[in-house]
Each structure stands twice: as structure tokens, then as C-alpha cells.
Amino acid sequence: MGIVLGPNRYGKAETRVVRVSRAADGTHALTDLNVSVALSGDLVDTHLTGDNANVLPTDTQKNTVYAFAKQHGIASPEAFGLLLARHFTASQETITGARVEIEEYPWNRLGPHSFSREGSLVRTASVRISSSGPASGPASAPAPAPASAPASESASAPAEVFGGLTGLTLLNSTDSEFTGFIVDDYTTLAETSDRILATAVDARWRFSSLPADFNAVFGAARDAMIAAFAGTYSYSLQQTLFAMGKAVLEACPDLAEIRLRLPNKHHFAVDCTPFGLDAAPEVFHADDRPYGLIEGTVLREG
Incomplete structure (x- = not known):
């Protein structure tokens, strides 16, 4: 051979x-x-x-x-x-x-x-x-x-053109929960009905036709992602990912699809009761790793 x-x-x-x-x-x-x-x-x-x-x-x-x-x-x-x-x-x-x-x-x-x-x-x-x-x-x-x-x-x-962005850091301090997930012998994560949801968006979108107004599409896609993140009550980061991708395609008819990569930037509440303070979750530890990583593609049918 x-x-x-x-x-x-x-x-x-x-x-x-x-x-x-x-x-x-x-x-x-x-x-x-x-x-x-x-x-x-x-x-x-x-x-x-x-x-x-x-x-x-x-x-x-x-x-x-x-x-x-x-x-x-x-x-x-x-x-x-x-x-x-x-x-x-x-x-x-x-x-x-x-x-x-x-x-x-x-x-x-x-x-x-x-x-x-x-x-x-x-x-x-x-x-x-x-x-x-x-x-x-x-x-x-x-x-x-x-x-x-x-x-x-x-x-x-003949050309294939992609646009996108990285490092778009977003955070909602409430209107996010995570419940109803699989529990097995190794599960220690507690369900929560109120959490901080934060991510740094990596997005990549594919143009379906050329020529296109690339700058206008970039601005519209960025704004649509921000608005969808801020305006979506989140039951999971996966749900938020789809809402953001859907908003981009609705705002940008020149795009065929968008691929999103969303790291879950975890914020854990600090227990201040040992210091004689109340238990209200107002102070958090931002943990950089390990982190959940949610990835998905949202595209037009047909």
C-alpha cells in the first residue's frame, strides 16, 4: 500500500x-x-x-x-x-x-x-x-x-461567506431557572428557580445570497441576540440559544443559518450566614472553570 x-x-x-x-x-x-x-x-x-x-x-x-x-x-x-x-x-x-x-x-x-x-x-x-x-x-x-x-x-x-462575533458577554441577574433535569447516583446539583445566567457568545452565521450589506447584517444580528437574551425567561441555556438564533434569522433575511457557542459562566451564591448575615443571594462567586458549554445551529427549513 x-x-x-x-x-x-x-x-x-x-x-x-x-x-x-x-x-x-x-x-x-x-x-x-x-x-x-x-x-x-x-x-x-x-x-x-x-x-x-x-x-x-x-x-x-x-x-x-x-x-x-x-x-x-x-x-x-x-x-x-x-x-x-x-x-x-x-x-x-x-x-x-x-x-x-x-x-x-x-x-x-x-x-x-x-x-x-x-x-x-x-x-x-x-x-x-x-x-x-x-x-x-x-x-x-x-x-x-x-x-x-x-x-x-x-x-x-462562487463564494461561501460567513460573518460572526466572539466575546459578546451577556448576563441576566434573574429570570433564569434550571429544574427537572436527570438525577442519577452522581448528581449533586440542586434545582434552582432563580439564578444568574451569564455567557460569552461565539456566533457564526452563513449568508444565503450575495451581495449583501455585511455591516447592516452584523449590527442587526448583534442587536437581535442581545434583545433575545435579555427578553427571554430562561428555563435552560439551550432554550436561550434557540431564542437568540431564531431572533437573528427573523431580523436578517440574508442569512441561511447561525451557529452559536454559549459557555455557561457559572455564578455561585456565597453563603454569608456564618458571618451573622441573612441568606439572601446577593453575593456571588464567578467561577471560570469548569463550565457548561452549549452549542447549536439554528437554520431555515428547506
Whole structure:
């Protein structure tokens, strides 16, 4: 039985690029990204013989990120990822697949040219392009657009685009309970009809059609998740997960599905009765590990 090379890719990971846009009135806009590129294609020779004739250097990929940020600007992480992925697959005959993963670190405006970092929230985007098209799309999609084409152009390489966020920390100090669960020989957890419910949301949503208003979708999805978390009386974090996902799809018709990852950030009431104080649960210990982890996908039927 022989030994062969399996699926492979290569690229430049975590290129940090900060773009400052200067308006005529002296107001600046700041975009802060972390860009990772991975390419695939006719790369067998470089693995088996060391022949690099088909390899676009990772340093070139890094330079392309900087040049495109300068030349095209950054309308959104998704649009910037599409520009890069289409460029790499259209400009290099040996490169037939591109995956671009982007993290955006939001900054809040303090003045015309002053900003503060927006907590732990990170916006995410992922773009995948291959010669056979995305797994969920047709193989007979239009030919790739030239590198100079705008991100919103509909005649483009078949692409699968994901948006999302990480680190959206939410907490309800009441309106949450957990009862009626399985009890076996190893169960020590007591039922509770009133608890703190806290999580740090990781969300990833898939666009069903392009072009799309990526920034508007991000804002609507984030706001829908926050509103659903705050407005849902929770009998379990699983129930809250579905309510949040459903709210996002109702608010964002351009999305096909959303995947949510919700760690249960446990808060345990501290017993203050040994100190001669009453037993009302007003002081809590925030425990970082171990933690419950609830994951699920909410999608449209059909």
C-alpha cells in the first residue's frame, strides 16, 4: 500500500492591518483587522520534490493584504475577505482555492481622531472560494471577477461567506431557572428557580445570497441576540440559544443559518450566614472553570 499526499493548504496567518481613513473635515475612521489567508491548488510538487514553481509566497500574501487595504479600503471584513479570496484564485493559475479568515477589533469613537477599544467583542468573517464552488452552492457559478472588481459585484467567483462575533458577554441577574433535569447516583446539583445566567457568545452565521450589506447584517444580528437574551425567561441555556438564533434569522433575511457557542459562566451564591448575615443571594462567586458549554445551529427549513 502506497503513501500519498492528502488535502493541504498554506498561507500567511494573522497579518495585523490597521487602516486609518481621513475625511476632509479632519475626522478619522479606524479599522483594525487580523487577516489569515490559506491557499490550495496544484501544490503536490512543492511537497514531494521541493519544486516551488506553483507557490505564491506567504510574504506576497501579506503584502497583498496591505496593498488591498490601501487601494480598496475596508468596507467590511466580509467584503475585504471576498476581494482577497477572489484576487488569489483569479490571478494565480495554480491556486484554485482560497480561505480568508478575518477578526475585526472594534473601536469606539471618542473624538475626531481619538478612539477606545470596545471591550472583548471581536467581529469575525470567513470567506471560502474554490474552483468547484462552495459546498452549499452550485458548481456552475460565474467565472471569477478581476482583482479590481468591487466587493459588491454580483458577477464573481462562487463564494461561501460567513460573518460572526466572539466575546459578546451577556448576563441576566434573574429570570433564569434550571429544574427537572436527570438525577442519577452522581448528581449533586440542586434545582434552582432563580439564578444568574451569564455567557460569552461565539456566533457564526452563513449568508444565503450575495451581495449583501455585511455591516447592516452584523449590527442587526448583534442587536437581535442581545434583545433575545435579555427578553427571554430562561428555563435552560439551550432554550436561550434557540431564542437568540431564531431572533437573528427573523431580523436578517440574508442569512441561511447561525451557529452559536454559549459557555455557561457559572455564578455561585456565597453563603454569608456564618458571618451573622441573612441568606439572601446577593453575593456571588464567578467561577471560570469548569463550565457548561452549549452549542447549536439554528437554520431555515428547506
